[in-house]
Amino acid sequence: MTWWRRLLQRGRVEQQLDAELRDHLERLAADYRRAGLSDAEARRRARLEFGGIEQVKEDCRDVRGTRWIEDIAQDLRYGLRLLRQSPAFTLVAVASLALGIGANSAIFALVDGVLLKSLPVRDPQRLVLLDDGSWTNPIWEQLRDRQRDWSDGAMAWSDGRFDLSRGGTTEFVEGLWASGGFFDVLGVPAVLGRTFSAADDRRDGGPDGPIAVISYAFWQRRFGGEAGVIGRTISLDRVPFTIVGVTPPSFLGPTPGRSFDVAVPIGTQAIVRGQGSWLDARSTWVLEVMARLKPGQSIDQATAALRAIQPQVRAATMPERWPPPMLEQYLRDGLTLASAAAGPAGFRIRYERPLWIIMAVVVLVLLIACANIANLMLARASGRRHELTMRLALGASRFRLARQLLVESLLLAVLGAALGLVFAQWGSRLIVAQLSTPRSTVALDLALDWRVVGFTALVAVATALLFGIAPALRVRRVAPIEALKEQSRAFAGERRRVFGAPLLVVQVALTLVLVVAAGLFMRTFGKLATLDIGLDRDSVLVVDADVTRSPTGEDGRLALHERMRAAVAAVPGVSNAALSLITPVSGSGWNGPVELPDRPDVPTRERMSFYNSATPGWFATMGTKLRAGRDFNERDVIGAPAVAIPNETFVKKYVKGNPIGQTIRFERGPEGITQVEIVGVVQDAAYRAVRDPIPPVLHLPVAQAHGGTAPARLSLSVRAASGSPALLTRSVAEAISHVDRDVSLTFRPLASYIDGALVRERLLAMLSGFFGALALLLAAIGLYGMTSYAVSRRRTEIGIRMALGARSSRVVTMVMRKIAVPVALGLAAGAALSYWAARYVTTLVYGVDARDPLTFAGAAVFLVAVSALAAWLPARRAARIDPARVLRDA
């Protein structure tokens, strides 16, 4: 019989074993009977001679070779039976493990997706990125034409947004301007149709005209995965493109955290953007450049090859009208390559530290959960001492008993991990959804891969060991005789420590760390959310108006924008409407150096300022206060004196004395030096970011800033007279369409731009708050359970004390004092740990010191209050023990 058949037919094997041994005994007894013994005596002699029949059976089972499996199966059966017997324990343990393990898997899935996963492309280790920022298209064209000199193929791309609508309200999709070699260099094939070739990347469109490759997700979402999509036409910014291919589902795009819907060749920008295209702009830095190394080529070798062609590349692409020192710098800056296996790092860098911090937080939460369960298991093991002692006395080995306790732990951990994976899937998606803002959708590949599952399994085993090892170790200390003597009655109180005070210390310390972190991040977010940023976040609707497709020519744009503004201002419910080039906190910006005639030695980068252009009334619309002088007015047009309104920081940094009436000179790309007169000063208001110090900003009138015309895209800020500005969307859209049907519009309340700028802080506050609360809850449950257990163990003792005259307040004190020492030690350790860990969060907190004593003290007080409550409930129960009943029961 093979070993697995012996295992499967265990019942029959056992039956046969029994029959065989019984047969032997019968024959032996029969022989004795024949020798003249009485029946009873014959049987007795037979049994004596044969030895213990159960012992022989055990020996026979041992030689089967399936023993360990049977034992584990038995352990599992015992374990399941025990878990069923105490459903409350099982529920608490499995639930806290599921939360702990689930949180770990969820965050790990994010870490995996953001930090660890390589691009899903062919041989990503061979990909290199042209380092440090973006490049102009002229530079790219130079590099492209010489790509074989320094690499095995190069490509470039730029993120963009395309409007799918054919007029009216916009419908944006995530776009990608990709060079002809984009997909080939990455090694991403088409699952349907074809990708681009160099021939497609022409300014007039390739042989097939303007073509597009769409992503798998977009194909499914928009076309329902229909195979006939190849050859269909799609309108991007009102230009028809022919769809030629679909990319594989694993390929989300070249940038982590960002997915694309539609990719078009870079050259087609000439058709889409016309005059506004950056194809020939020598100082518009928009392209990322990536290349594949030649076989055997190292990054350093490729960089050297690139440096060799650098002089020609730079010389052919000199930006026009840059001041000579900047041009010198431009020629000198060395081109450098860096590994690009995981794609460009923007999103990664932004979220790397927060992710690791949250990862540390969830590991701590899991440790707290483990400490909890270890305590509960210890308590149970003490309660089961009698059972374990009996089994030891009956011949079970200590190893066997310890193993059974470990199997029980493992059972809990596996149940917790299975449930945790479900939590994780749901949780990580929820977090990614939180990361997305209306302007940029965050997409990560969160599919369960072997790494996440492996990580979860590892965590489950590690936790099982963590909380299973303490009870298992204790089994060794049970000396059969002593334990049998001691039995179950404990009059003498706790001669042995029933539960692990050290575990409690660890638990309290870790919880304090998490509560402090939650306090810091929540205060940070609170500070930022209520920060006076010089903008009225709740009453403004921002309308991005793009008149590129309007029949109105460039000369009429200023008037067209003004007509739209006036129409919107007349809409009922609108108190104010004004235009600006840049929407604050939208992420875009315009900067350049200011001339400081009296300080010529100050280097360029120390005299930079940001700029914006605005129409009269824009400051009032945005809620930015005028500190001195006047606002722009209708007379500030081309021909009239050029005027400007700086913010307070600008004045503080670059202007001496009364700013009104002083002139400012600054460098503007194509226009060269511009000279303006200060007519007013406005309050500091957020420009690009909410949490950074507000930079110097100089505002110019729209009518003067763009050479008498206006850019195609302007931002129209609409202030609601009352109520939510989003409610104005429909009437504003109608008012604008009466002026011009061909303007594409995007609506978004200012508040959502500001929320978008605080995503990281909100996420940290939310997650650390959630996990801090979870840790607190777990610690409270653990403390409550331990105290309850201690009280139940000491019931008799407490009863006797009360019979002898102890008052109930004294009993409460006595019980709570037991807890006070480990809690105090834990607080001290936790404070020290938090103080040390503060160094890792200093860059993430705002308006509060990472070692803020108030936050530390608050967290400690909070934790003490929760601990006191958790210990007081069972202590009060102890004080209500009826001495008479206890003594009777004893």
Place this chain on the structure above:
Amino acid sequence: MNSPKSDLPQGTLDLLILKVVALGPLHGYAIAQRLQQISRDVVQVPQGSLYPALHRLENKRLLAAEWKLSDTGRDAKFYRLTRQGRAYMHDETDSWHRLTTAIGLILDAADGEAS
């Protein structure tokens, strides 16, 4: 029954069992009896420890077992030697003989020196 009894050297029980079973299929009790008889009660196997040995040999496929009607009118488990078992037995017997001869030689020589 009063003659001196010897403990079995390690590993020899298997060989003895195989030898006994080589004469024909036997059930466990008969094997125990036969061992005792043949060795004239010198070798006494604790009856219980016979069975783990039998089962081990069965698992190694040196013995095969079969349930058959026996003289008592009940089914009994009869063990018989397999081909593998027979080969194993011959090998082990040979090596046993070599070993005992060698040990005998040494012991005899030592005796000679002493006298």
